[in-house]
Amino acid sequence: MFDTHDVVDSRQPTASTPEFIPPAQSPPLSAMEALVRALPLQRRRLKAKQYVFRAGQPRHTLHLIHAGVFKTSVLSEDGREKITGFRLRGELLGLDALDMATYACDAVALDVGEVWELPCAHLRETVPEFQELLTAALASEIRRDWGWMLALGTLAAEQRVAAFLLDLTARLGALGFSPLCMTLRMTRADVGNFLSLQLETVVRALSHLQALGLIRIERREIRIEDPAGLAATLSASRACH
Amino acid sequence: MFDTHDVVDSRQPTASTPEFIPPAQSPPLSAMEALVRALPLQRRRLKAKQYVFRAGQPRHTLHLIHAGVFKTSVLSEDGREKITGFRLRGELLGLDALDMATYACDAVALDVGEVWELPCAHLRETVPEFQELLTAALASEIRRDWGWMLALGTLAAEQRVAAFLLDLTARLGALGFSPLCMTLRMTRADVGNFLSLQLETVVRALSHLQALGLIRIERREIRIEDPAGLAATLSASRACH
DNA sequence: CGAGTGGTTGAATTTCTTCAAGGCTCGTGG
DNA sequence: CCACGAGCCTTGAAGAAATTCAACCACTCG
Numbered sequence: 255m256f257d258t259h260d261v262v263d264s265r266q267p268t269a270s271t272p273e274f275i276p277p278a279q280s281p282p283l284s285a286m287e288a289l290v291r292a293l294p295l296q297r298r299r300l301k302a303k304q305y306v307f308r309a310g311q312p313r314h315t316l317h318l319i320h321a322g323v324f325k326t327s328v329l330s331e332d333g334r335e336k337i338t339g340f341r342l343r344g345e346l347l348g349l350d351a352l353d354m355a356t357y358a359c360d361a362v363a364l365d366v367g368e369v370w371e372l373p374c375a376h377l378r379e380t381v382p383e384f385q386e387l388l389t390a391a392l393a394s395e396i397r398r399d400w401g402w403m404l405a406l407g408t409l410a411a412e413q414r415v416a417a418f419l420l421d422l423t424a425r426l427g428a429l430g431f432s433p434l435c436m437t438l439r440m441t442r443a444d445v446g447n448f449l450s451l452q453l454e455t456v457v458r459a460l461s462h463l464q465a466l467g468l469i470r471i472e473r474r475e476i477r478i479e480d481p482a483g484l485a486a487t488l489s490a491s492r493a494c495h
Numbered sequence: 496m497f498d499t500h501d502v503v504d505s506r507q508p509t510a511s512t513p514e515f516i517p518p519a520q521s522p523p524l525s526a527m528e529a530l531v532r533a534l535p536l537q538r539r540r541l542k543a544k545q546y547v548f549r550a551g552q553p554r555h556t557l558h559l560i561h562a563g564v565f566k567t568s569v570l571s572e573d574g575r576e577k578i579t580g581f582r583l584r585g586e587l588l589g590l591d592a593l594d595m596a597t598y599a600c601d602a603v604a605l606d607v608g609e610v611w612e613l614p615c616a617h618l619r620e621t622v623p624e625f626q627e628l629l630t631a632a633l634a635s636e637i638r639r640d641w642g643w644m645l646a647l648g649t650l651a652a653e654q655r656v657a658a659f660l661l662d663l664t665a666r667l668g669a670l671g672f673s674p675l676c677m678t679l680r681m682t683r684a685d686v687g688n689f690l691s692l693q694l695e696t697v698v699r700a701l702s703h704l705q706a707l708g709l710i711r712i713e714r715r716e717i718r719i720e721d722p723a724g725l726a727a728t729l730s731a732s733r734a735c736h
Numbered sequence: 737c738g739a740g741t742g743g744t745t746g747a748a749t750t751t752c753t754t755c756a757a758g759g760c761t762c763g764t765g766g
Numbered sequence: 767c768c769a770c771g772a773g774c775c776t777t778g779a780a781g782a783a784a785t786t787c788a789a790c791c792a793c794t795c796g
Contacts, residue, residue, distance in 0.1 A: 328641050332730045336645035350638050353631035358638050385626065390594035392633035397591050397599050399640040400569050404577035406647065407691035411752070442775065450648035452753055457776055473761080473775085489573045652784065682742065693785055698744055714743085714793085 284344025286318055286387050296371040306347055306361040306369055313357050315371040317347040322367015323439040326359045327447075337448040339398070340364075340440060342425055346372075346391050364439040406450050409488065414449045415459035416487045419469065423478055434481070438474040463487075525585025527559055527628050537612040547588055547602040547610055554598050556612040558588040563608015564680040567600045568688075578689040580639070581605070581681060583666055587613075587632050605680040647691050650729065655690045656700035657728045660710065664719055675722070679715040704728075 283291070297320070300306065306317055309329060324341040338359060341347060347369065351358040377384040405417050427433030438445070442460075446453040460476075463469045468484045470477040478484060524532070538561070541547065547558055550570060565582040579600060582588060588610065592599040618625040646658050668674030679686070683701075684694040692700075701717075704710045709725045711718040719725060 328645055330645055330649070334645060334649040336641070336648050338641045338644060350634050350641070352634045353627075354634070359641070386594075389629070389633070392630065392637065393591050393593045393595070396633065396636050396640065399637065399644065400577070400579045400591070400600070403579060403640065403644065403647075404569055404571055404575060406644075407577050407688070408571070408575040441773090447648070453774090454754085454776080455752060458752095461776080683744095684742080694742090695744080695786085696784060699784095702744075 286346065286391070287320070287344050289381065289383060289387065290318065290370065290372060290377070295373075297368060298371060299368050300363040300366065302363055302365045304363050306363065307357045308360045309357050311357050313348065313351050313355060316349065316352075316374050317361070317369040318372055319343050319345050319347065320368045320370050323364045324361055324367060324369075325364055325440060325444065326361045328359050335447065337444055340422070340444075340448070343429055349388075349392055349395055352388075352392070411449075411451050411455050412459040412462060413488050414451065415445070415456055416463060416468075416484050418445060418449060419463075419476065419478065420481075420485060420488075423481075434478045436476055438476060527587065527632070528561070528585050530622065530624060530628065531559065531611065531613060531618070536614075538609060539612060540609050541604040541607065543604055543606045545604050547604065548598045549601045550598050552598050554589065554592050554596060557590065557593075557615050558602070558610040559613055560584050560586050560588065561609045561611050564605045565602055565608060565610075566605055566681060566685065567602045569600050576688065578685055581663070581685075581689070584670055590629075590633055590636055593629075593633070652690075652692050652696050653700040653703060654729050655692065656686070656697055657704060657709075657725050659686060659690055660704075660717065660719065661722075661726060661729075664722075675719045677717055679717060 296315075298306075298317075300322065306324065307313075319341055321343060324347060325337050326339050326341060326347065327335055327337045329335050341361075347361045348357060352374075374388075378388075405414060409417060422438075423433045423436055426436055440448075441453075442456045443453040445451075446456045449456065451459075460469070460471055463484070464471050466483070468478070468480045468487070470479055537556075539547075539558075541563070547565065548554075560582055562584055565588060566578050567580050567582060567588065568576055568578045570576050582602075588602045589598060593615075615629075619629075646655060650658060663679075664674045664677055667677055681689075682694075683697045686692075687694040687697045690697070701710070701712055704725070705712050707724070709719070709721045709728070711720055
């Protein structure tokens with residue numbers, strides 16, 4: 255059922271090789287990353303399209319993203335797929351299955367990346383703040399999901415795309431990247447799947463936002479030309495009545 | 496901002512008056528209910544349309560539903576609303592704000608109901624299994640949300656309504672109610688909001704499912720005439736291609 | 737009994753999807 | 767080095783599904 259032929263990946267035996275110590279220019283660390291950075295964690299490098307784990311596989315650890323962009327997705331029995339989120343540095347993969355024996359979703363790298371494997375049970379006992387952070391991460395994932403449910407349920411196609419861009423830039427900004435310029439690591443089809451739109455609709459929305467002078471597109475590079483204007487497209491809503 | 500004029504409600508001073516001891520015919524209890532039923536909890540009765548809490552209010556406890564049906568909803572700054580779920584006995588209200596000082600959603604009773612206020616911090620220390628259950632509840636809320644994101648993103652209107660009915664009957668069945676007959680405690684507009692459909696669309700979907708002989712509608716009473724047939728409508732999907 | 741809430745149905749409209757065709761970019765192999 | 771193919775992106779035109787608008791009914795509650 256779950257062929258793991260493409261999950262083979264390079265693992266660093268036990269601990270940190272020097273060049274892996276968090277880069278000196280390191281931007282604001284996530285609380286979780288700050289908590290565990292000193293520990294000798296299993297680190298795992300992944301190339302684009304490699305799976306961190308797949309739904310149904312036995313669950314062994316939580317994965318903290320240290321670099322790269324990942325997507326998580328769920329699949330129905332009859333093959334319908336839905337991307338549940340795009341995940342950046344400092345975020346956790348596998349949270350949703352904390353109480354289960356197997357993973358509940360797929361997690362796959364969108365480009366080269368690195369995850370740290372957190373020995374969850376051990377950390378819970380030895381690091382008091384860990385449980386705290388875990389609970390916070392779970393609760394904020396719920397709020398994040400609800401936020402997107404709200405967006406998808408009440409915004410028209412173009413607004414959803416705008417909301418998507420704004421969300422991404424905000425999160426990248428929080429990681430220390432330029433908040434006005436970004437590289438989409440996912441395809442238009444991925445964006446469409448996440449936003450419950452067809453890829454053509456995403457393309458048209460992007461083209462139109464560019465025509466309005468709000469963004470500038472060049473392949474997967476997107477520059478926000480008018481952040482305020484982009485944000486303003488969200489309020490004028492379909493839910494006018 | 497948050498007028499609480501309709502949140503006043505009858506509180507039982509400290510502990511259980513005799514008639515409140517869980518009914519003798521009690522069906523399968525939720526794990527959480529079993530864990531705390533012996534404790535002297537603050538119990539709170541609510542009438543239809545009363546709020547358990549509202550977004551922005553200071554958070555004091557978790558609320559365990561002991562009776563009744565509740566809905567939780569989030570609101571955007573510009574007034575768009577989205578119902579994030581309908582909650583039954585044994586489920587927790589306020590989970591999503593566990594790490595915050597204020598509630599993150601509204602929780603309102605759809606008919607008469609009762610919630611038990613869980614002294615979260617205290618339980619965490621004294622009852623070892625409590626943290627475990629809490630984590631499980633958080634994780635399954637995430638999976639539940641993802642399941643609905645998948646459904647809303649990949650199913651057509653009529654299929655969403657069918658999925659909604661099947662979900663409700665399954666959950667009511669797990670509580671010991673008849674799995675074939677139920678009373679919707681929410682309006683068509685509520686169902687539509689939850690499923691990201693207009694209320695007219697919900698009505699048409701229900702009418703059509705009835706015309707197909709799969710269900711029988713009488714006001715808010717709904718009987719599942721053909722559970723298998725209803726479930727079968729889910730697979731033949733829009734995501735055919 | 738009258739008003740109001742909630743539910744139902746029809747017809748017109750809109751938005752998004754579907755289908756089709758073509759172009760761009762990058763990596764691979766000749 | 768160039769050609770070629772695959773994957774990804776873009777645009778147009780036709781079609782379908784759901785929304786919007788409008789009217790009306792049924793039941794309940796004061």
